[in-house]
Amino acid sequence: MSEMLLEVRNLRKHFPIRRGLLARTVGAVRAVDGVSFSIAKGETLGLVGESGSGKTTTGRCVLRLVEPSEGAIRFDGADLRALDAESMRLMRRHMQIVFQDPYGSLNPRMRVETLIGEPLEIHEPSMNRAARRASVASLMERVGLSPDLMRRYPHEFSGGQRQRIGIARALATSPKFLVLDEPVSALDVSVQAQVINLLQDLQRDLGLTYLFIAHDLAVVEHISQRVVVMYLGKIMEEASRDDIYARPLHPYTKSLLSAVPVPEPGAKKSRVELHGDIPSPAAPPPGCVFQTRCPIAQERCRVESPALIDAAPGHKVACHFPG
Amino acid sequence: MIDRAAVARGAREGEDAAAPVLELRDLRVDFDTDDGRVTAVDGVSFSIGKGEALALVGESGCGKSVTALSILRLLPRSARIAGGEVRYRGKSLTALEESEMRRYRGDRIAMIFQEPMTSLNPVMTIGDQVGEPLRIHRNASRAEARARAIELLDLVQIPDAKSRVDDYPHQLSGGMRQRAMIAMALACEPELLIADEPTTALDVTIQAGILELLASLRERLGLSILLITHNLGIVAEFCERAVVMYTGRIVEDASVASLFKEPKHPYTRGLLASLPRLSSGATRLSTIPGTVPDIRKLPQGCTFNPRCGDVMAVCRGAVPALMTTGEGSRARCFLYGDEKERGA
Numbered sequence: 001m002s003e004m005l006l007e008v009r010n011l012r013k014h015f016p017i018r019r020g021l022l023a024r025t026v027g028a029v030r031a032v033d034g035v036s037f038s039i040a041k042g043e044t045l046g047l048v049g050e051s052g053s054g055k056t057t058t059g060r061c062v063l064r065l066v067e068p069s070e071g072a073i074r075f076d077g078a079d080l081r082a083l084d085a086e087s088m089r090l091m092r093r094h095m096q097i098v099f100q101d102p103y104g105s106l107n108p109r110m111r112v113e114t115l116i117g118e119p120l121e122i123h124e125p126s127m128n129r130a131a132r133r134a135s136v137a138s139l140m141e142r143v144g145l146s147p148d149l150m151r152r153y154p155h156e157f158s159g160g161q162r163q164r165i166g167i168a169r170a171l172a173t174s175p176k177f178l179v180l181d182e183p184v185s186a187l188d189v190s191v192q193a194q195v196i197n198l199l200q201d202l203q204r205d206l207g208l209t210y211l212f213i214a215h216d217l218a219v220v221e222h223i224s225q226r227v228v229v230m231y232l233g234k235i236m237e238e239a240s241r242d243d244i245y246a247r248p249l250h251p252y253t254k255s256l257l258s259a260v261p262v263p264e265p266g267a268k269k270s271r272v273e274l275h276g277d278i279p280s281p282a283a284p285p286p287g288c289v290f291q292t293r294c295p296i297a298q299e300r301c302r303v304e305s306p307a308l309i310d311a312a313p314g315h316k317v318a319c320h321f322p323g
Numbered sequence: 324m325i326d327r328a329a330v331a332r333g334a335r336e337g338e339d340a341a342a343p344v345l346e347l348r349d350l351r352v353d354f355d356t357d358d359g360r361v362t363a364v365d366g367v368s369f370s371i372g373k374g375e376a377l378a379l380v381g382e383s384g385c386g387k388s389v390t391a392l393s394i395l396r397l398l399p400r401s402a403r404i405a406g407g408e409v410r411y412r413g414k415s416l417t418a419l420e421e422s423e424m425r426r427y428r429g430d431r432i433a434m435i436f437q438e439p440m441t442s443l444n445p446v447m448t449i450g451d452q453v454g455e456p457l458r459i460h461r462n463a464s465r466a467e468a469r470a471r472a473i474e475l476l477d478l479v480q481i482p483d484a485k486s487r488v489d490d491y492p493h494q495l496s497g498g499m500r501q502r503a504m505i506a507m508a509l510a511c512e513p514e515l516l517i518a519d520e521p522t523t524a525l526d527v528t529i530q531a532g533i534l535e536l537l538a539s540l541r542e543r544l545g546l547s548i549l550l551i552t553h554n555l556g557i558v559a560e561f562c563e564r565a566v567v568m569y570t571g572r573i574v575e576d577a578s579v580a581s582l583f584k585e586p587k588h589p590y591t592r593g594l595l596a597s598l599p600r601l602s603s604g605a606t607r608l609s610t611i612p613g614t615v616p617d618i619r620k621l622p623q624g625c626t627f628n629p630r631c632g633d634v635m636a637v638c639r640g641a642v643p644a645l646m647t648t649g650e651g652s653r654a655r656c657f658l659y660g661d662e663k664e665r666g667a
Contacts, residue, residue: 189553190597218599259528262556262601267559277499
């Protein structure tokens with residue numbers, strides 16, 4: 001077994017729902033509800049799910065950008081949740097995030113030089129201006145941007161170039177681990193391919209470990225070695241990339257895969273149709289969270305929540321009737 | 324009682340039942356910008372027959388949405404139709420007075436948009452909105468409109484339509500809102516539905532349901548559909564024909580079967596090759612070098628030439644015409660011209 005860089009155990013994030021004058025807590029949105037996974041050094045773990053599945057909150061909890069309600073996070077041997085604010089701040093140089101929206105996540109009033117150099121200003125305060133500029137230039141080259149563009153503002157760049165800026169900024173402190181939160185979802189097809197290739201090159205050259213969060217199953221399959229499928233705050237299935245796509249065991253994974261439109265005319269697939277909508281994470285259904293939409297749900301599923309268990313070596317599934 | 328069939332099916336003055344449902348002829352749309360006049364849609368021609376589903380495909384800024392908006396003359400103030408014609412059943416819509424045009428919008432031709440939340444009125448009930456086209460175009464009474472709205476909500480498979488009819492948009496999920504939009508679009512039994520990225524904002528399992536609904540409505544109602552999308556998977560599953568746009572121009576027009584099997588234009592080929600596909604086993608994605616040019620500063624000659632792997636001397640000097648590449652298919656590329664056109 002290769003060495004684990006990140007280990008997440010029983011992660012929970014419940015956002016309180018407050019009502020009334022006294023803002024009393026009347027309930028909780030169970031955004032993430034008992035999630036465990038680990039990522040080996042140099043590996044890419046794909047985290048897939050639809051809106052409200054908790055995948056983004058999971059990514060933020062791992063970096064403690066959102067404080068988890070419960071659970072343990074071990075990163076590179078350190079217990080992240082035991083760290084005080086200052087130690088956590090120092091730790092963050094090793095773990096960075098790239099966001100989906102390259103328009104919303106870059107300060108429009110900052111020049112590219114400042115944007116990419118800012119993490120260095122924070123984490124390498126002793127670095128002088130000239131050295132920082134040289135670092136920014138090499139980071140820009142690294143992500144395929146000309147350093148000549150350093151003095152420009154974000155609005156002068158295309159969506160794909162902005163995402164490259166976001167990646168350069170995340171790489172500034174030479175991190176070991178990146179959370180990539182829908183990094184290519186807002187990009188056009190041809191630009192998406194360029195950015196995916198860049199992420200793969202960077203991983204190979206810099207030995208990076210990725211948590212790749214996305215809703216696009218084809219993109220996740222392309223980039224990940226292992227895949228976790230989430231639904232309503234819980235993990236439904238986890239397996240190697242090849243296993244999960246060739247032999248999905250959970251009815252939710254099957255329906256998700258069968259719902260992807262395939263760019264091959266006439267390729268008729270048997271669609272596993274889902275009825276209804278994702279329930280609110282503030283009021284998840286009893287038993288299995290997927291039972292309200294599951295095509296094969298039985299009585300047992302409505303009362304008993306299935307545990308995530310090994311169905312085959314390295315293939316975990318949370319379903320009473322897998323396969 | 325509204326005699327729906329009589330009103331809907333009766334051809335209006337100037338319409339020809341034998342003509343295609345929609346025909347665009349050499350359409351050109353100009354925008355006034357701070358940097359001067361810019362042509363966003365340049366010489367676009369295609370037609371859609373009865374019951375046909377045509378995809379208008381391309382990346383951001385290619386002009387596909389502007390083309391769609393110009394059909395219904397819903398362009399922003401800074402834009403105008405600078406040339407060409409849009410015909411519905413042989414009748415020119417571009418020449419109509421605004422008051423005449425209004426008789427077509429939401430009646431013979433309806434449109435649905437990407438974001439149902441921003442296209443629905445948040446302070447009107449679903450029922451009032453779905454019934455509104457009937458009140459406007461068919462003089463329906465309140466009660467008639469409401470009764471028909473319930474039927475329409477049923478038609479688009481919104482469960483419990485009788486009580487949902489009184490809901491406000493925020494009480495519906497994203498998928499249900501898009502269904503309500505479709506119900507509203509179908510109220511007057513249009514012949515043509517323009518769907519601009521109708522599922523882009525939705526989750527993949529919800530998207531599958533909406534596409535299935537559109538396919539079944541098309542079959543049952545004989546609806547013609549113009550689908551604007553960037554998703555090539557949806558094109559393959561939903562449409563028979565596809566028109567690919569790049570920098571405001573059509574670069575390829577072909578049946579979906581031949582487009583995916585044998586894409587002709589180097590841009591279409593690049594686009595299809597850059598798609599990550601399920602279970603393809605590819606380790607590296609193919610890419611198109613460079614980026615889409617700014618339409619204010621288009622390259623000389625073929626606008627794709629700086630990114631094209633098959634570029635020839637002629638491509639840098641002249642804009643290729645749409646050349647015939649097979650039965651009913653065209654590509655804007657000198658590779659398919661004769662020697663004279665290639666300047667050889």
